[in-house]
Amino acid sequence: MFYWVMKHIVVGPLVLGIFRPWVVGLEKVPENGAVIMAGNHLSFIDSIFLPLIMRRRMVFLAKSEYFTGTGLKGWFTRTFLTAAGQLPIDRSGGKASEASLNTGLAVLGEGTILGIYPEGTRSPDARLYRGRTGVARMVLEAGVPLVPVVMVDTEKVMPIGTRVPRIRRVGVIFGEPLDFSRFEGLEGDRFVLRSVTDEIMYELGRLSGQEYVDVYASSVKEKRAGLSR
Template identity: 75%
Template sequence: MFYWIMKHIVVGPILLAIFRPWIVGLENVPKDGPVVLASNHLSFIDSIFLPLVVDRQVVFLAKSEYFTGKGLKGWATKVFFQAAGQLPIDRSGGKASEASLETGLRVLGGGGILGIYPEGTRSPDARLYRGRTGVARMVLEAGVPVIPVAMIGTETVMPIGTRLPKVRRIGIIIGEPIDFTRFDGLEGDRFVLRSVTDELVHSLRTLSGQEYVDVYASSVREQRAPQSR
């Protein structure tokens, strides 16, 4: 109920009126049943605007730090992410990755919509980067369709490192569902996982028109971090 109030009465209408997102392909999101929305990731606000334009609740797995901050700012951040329907996960790897997978599978097992970023992190320069295979494993284990989504122009509204967004129009292109049931039972095959991931990222590239770089975005961000100090 809290999520519905924030989306439809409080936050949602205000943000939609200010940023006036244009949307293509909204009809590709099914009215019911489990599905994965796999999006490129240009800005922090991607996780805000995609759920706002979809009629159903979209659950993203957000890093746990957003829910554990101290003081007024920490409380406000936690409330905001809860209102956005996001769930906290530990992204440190190992057993934490397994827990994240299980959390996502529970959302899908309950018939919900799960939002995922195949790149694993925000693009450092608006280009599209190599996908992580975790999204493929989740899709195959859950046996659900995956819908590619391209966020357009969000990096100009709120670039990495900024705290306040600029008022500019953004776009959202929702592609047709992709069925990977031909790989049923092969979620443990790393070659199949890479193939599914690459096919999905190719779909994102087609929708977004981004330049593709065949390395992980996280590696590029780590290399650039010392230069920004």
């Protein structure tokens, strides 16, 4: 009930009224049942806009650090992220990665829409980077449809490193659901996982028109951080 009130009465109307996002293909999202929503990742606000325009409840797995702030600012951040469908998880790697997978599978087990960014982190320069195979393992283990979705111009509203968004319109484009049932039972095959992931990234690139770079975005960020020291 709290989620519904915050999304439909408090946060949703305010954010959508200010930024007036345009949307293409929302009808391609299944009306019921578990769905994985795999998207490009241009800005922190991708995870805000997408759940707010959905007709159904949608959950993103967000860094737990976003929910640990103190005082009025911490309370507002937690309330806002909860209203936007964020679920706190530990994303530090190792056992945490396995826990994240299990959390995602639990969300799907409830028949909910789960949002995933195959790139693993925000693009440092608005290009599309190599996808990580966790999304493939998730879709094969859950056996659910995957809908590709791309955000348009969100990096211009809130570039990396900024705290206050700029007011301008953004876009959201949904693609046709992808079916990977032909790979059922092969979630342990790393070649299959890479093939599925690459197919997802190809579709995201086709929908977005972004230039594709066949390296991980995190590697580019680490390299740039090392050069800036």
